[in-house]
Structures are given as C-alpha cells and as structure tokens.
Amino acid sequence: MKHFYTIALLLGNLMNVLAQQTETNHLKKAIEEKLSTVEGDFALAFKDLQTGKTLFIHEHESFHAASTMKTPVMIEVFKQAKAGKFKLSDSIVVKNEFKSIVDGSLFSLDISDDSADDMYKKIGQKMTIYDLTYQMIIVSSNLATNVLIDLVGAKNANASMRILGANDIQVLRGVEDNKAFKLGMNNTVTAYDLMLIFEKLAQKKVVSKKASEQMIDILFDQKFNETIPGKLPKDVKVAHKTGSITGVQNDSGIVYLPDGRKYVLVVLSRKLKNEKQGIEVLAEVSRMIYDSLQH
Template sequence: MTLNKLKDQISSRLEEQPGNFAIAFKDLSTGETLQLNEQDFFHAASTMKTPVMIEVYKQAAAGVFSLNDSFVLKNEFKSIVDSSVFSLNAKDDSDTTMYQHLGDKISLYNLVYDMIIRSSNLATNMVIELVNARNVTQTMRQLGAKKIQILRGVEDSKAFAKGFNNVTTANDLLVIYEKMAKGEIVDSASSQAMIKILLNQEFNEIIPAKLPKDVKVAHKTGNISHVLHDSGIVFLPNGKKYVLVILSKNLQNEDNAKKAMAEVSEMIYKYVSSPKES
C-alpha cells in the first residue's frame, strides 16, 4: 500500500458522508505525512482545550502559578464582548459533577485534568480566565501554529452571536501534537505530563475506536452541533508513534460520520503498522 493509495481510500470513504473533512497525519518515525484540506478553518470546539492546557504548563514553568495552586470553583464568567456576566448550564456540559463543587477549592491540576479527559466546560472557563485566551493564541504562534485562534471560553453567547469563535486547522493541531510528542513544548517533563493527561481521555469514539487495545492514544476530541473532531498522538506497542487529526463540519448524520472517521483512523493505523515494501 502506498501513501497515495491510502489517501485515495480515505477520500473515497469520506466522500460517502455529507459534510466537510480535514485530515493531517504524520508518522513520527519516518516523517511521512498525509494531508487533506489541512489548511481549512474549522470551529475548534473542544480541541482548543489542548492549547489552553499548553498555556497552563508554559505559565507554570515561568512561575506565574503552580499546578498545585487551588482556586474557588465558580460559575460566573465575563463575555469578551461587553464584560457582562454569564453562567454555564450544567445540562449542556459533558461533565456535570463539577457543578456539585461550586464554592469549593479545586487544584489547577484537577481543573486541567477535567477540562481534558471529560471536556468540562466549567473547568475550561476557569482555566481560560486564569491564563487569558490572548496568551494562548500567542503561544500557538510561537509554536508554529499560525491559524489557531483562541478568543474565549465556552458558552459566551454574545461572542458567538457576533461570530467571535475559536477556530483551528488540521495542520495547526498536527504542529502542536508533533512538538508535544517530541518533548518540545515547554520542556520534556511538561510535554510528558500533558501526554499523560491526554492518555486518560474518556471520549474514545473516533481515533481509538477501531484500534487494538494495546495501542494507546493521547488525544482530545471536540464536538458541537454538526461538528466532530479528534486529534492527538497514537503510540504503537513497538515504540512507533504518529500524530493524527481528523476534523469535520456541516455534518448531516453525526453517527455515520463518527463511524467513517473511526474507519479512517483504522486505515492509517493499518498503513503504519504494516511492513513496507522496500
């Protein structure tokens, strides 16, 4: 199987689905890449939580705060449009347990952990308020991700109405996960700590869904209406690793799209793990 043949297979599988897709894949052992619509903009949805986590580790390394610091959990945030206060609805959050702890002190590490593995919106807004969305975007530029734009936290409906959304491209997510896999984000220890969190991801319906159990995936998903994403680093038992980003938008049937995206992940895994003809 050649890389071009793999690309044709992937394209034809995705063409069966109404919607737009982007793929960015890089084998970190061979440097081989496969990209499809990798520079197209997508609503970042919860994939933006990885850049936010990166900013936390960067500021912690700079001594701004420690991951052991605790913060009082609250549900009041300011809109980036006019600083008016809004709150999140627990029913719209993939992690409802956090809302039972309002008023309690929670460590920054636990906020970051919940933001990633359960995609807690409440934790995300707490963390973004702490690190400042502008700093997140700036750090992305320094890492070579030129298009990711992190403007705000979650459920800021005034900002949404004005079209102020967090956006990304498949290529930009590939850039940051490759640096993380190589230990080049902040430092090796920080990169490892972030990978360790991402490995505990609880939403596993796309990239890991059809992979063997001994394959580990450090990843972050994202979904809002008609949008489904998954992005991260895939670790094979033999020590090989690769980065895979699959983004989608304008979906009509999310279940079918999810299945197709999981199959694309499986095709890439089979390509990487099969012996290459010399």
C-alpha cells in the first residue's frame, strides 16, 4: 500500500509538472505571436521567484545594452563603497570630458542626446556619489554615468558581473564614445544575464543585504515607466532600468505583486522600425506575463 501511495504521489507531481510546462508553452507561443506583429528582433527572460518557473525567448542572444548597462555600473559603485574605496556621501566634481577607450582622445557629451539635461547645469560643481548614481538610474543621465565609470572603471564593473554569474554582459565603456561605437565596441547584454543580476538583487545577495535594498529603492524611483510597468495595475510596483537608442527599447527589473510575490522580467529589442510600437508590444507582453500569474 505504501508503494502505491508513493507511485500515486510521483504520478501526481509529474502531471503537475506537465500541466505547468504546457501552460508555459502556450504562453510562450502567445507572446511570440504578439511580438511578431511588430517589425524588429526581441529577447525575453522571465523568472517567478516563488516557483522558479521560467520563460525564455532568445535569452542568450547579445543585444545592444543601451542604458541597461547602468545597473552593472550602479552595482560596482556600491561594491567599491562597501570595500571602503569611497563613501556614497563623498562628493566629486561633475565634468564633461572623457577619454575614448580606442585611443584615449577626449570627447564630451551632447546635452541634446541626454534624457537628463538638468545635470549639465552641475558641470564644474560637486555632487555626491550617491546622487550621481541616483540620476544615472532614475532619469538615465549619461553625464552621471560617465563620471561614475571614470570613478569605478568599466573593467571592474565587467569583472563584478562575472562574479555574479553574468558571463555575457559586456561593460566596455561610457556613453557616446563615438570612436568606439564606430568600431563596434559597444556595451552588450543578454536577457538571461540581466535576469540573473536582478534575481540576485531581489534576493538581496548583491554586495550586501543593505546595499541590495538601497539599489532596489533607487530602481523603484525610475521615471521611464512605459514598458514593463506600462500596462500593469497601479498597485504593482516595479524596480527597473530601461534602455533606449535608435531602434532599441529595453527594460529589465523586478516586479512586486501586492500579495508579496515577485518575479524578474527582462525584455530586449533591436531593429525596431517603429519604436512607439515596440514599447507598446513589450508593455502588452509584460501584461501577458502578469495575467498568467493571476489564477
């Protein structure tokens, strides 16, 4: 009789796994059909942090990072602060002169290409490292990003990604290094790797519990909310970082449901003919993921 119950339990578990797999396959197919309505290439990585359930589309393909690389830079800032290299409350002068990784020649950022133009009023003044990090994330300031990359080093941020298990994220340089851009020396990400680092952040395992909580608080204040949060109910909170350049709309973060559950979602795109349509379809996909967890 005991063996009968064991077999029945195993069969029950197997049936549950198969039912979940079928459900995931249906959702994946529906998402792929939705994405096919817009011209462009897409990648997606989803992980339910309660059940471990995942859904992947082209998760290991490299995409232009755009501003999603600013999350690795933030992690490196907090890591070096914890190591005692500086305090987050320390101030540094905001400058607009940076060295190309190609030949060391100087370049400056163009205010018209930056979403955070208020930062340019700060040139020549001092800002705390924390405030620069905050501006880098919530309004995606390119100027703050380059000042911080000069401080912590792109190579160090890249090495920290490897320690976290993100083997394919490439943090090579600051923003608007046009010589590097022309040579194809770009920051790149995969949906899978961004999922990994946001999962570790959600688990408060990045740098320290306190640092993880501080970084999540910054990500909660994100001002660009059209994509992952775009079509979600107002009581759903998202700690996330977007990224956009011509033909590219990315978003990556942790979604917190009112009942305490949370999941990680990363959506990447490239070769978008119509960026507005790209944002719209990715917001709809985000809603499809959310809806799938409501029963």
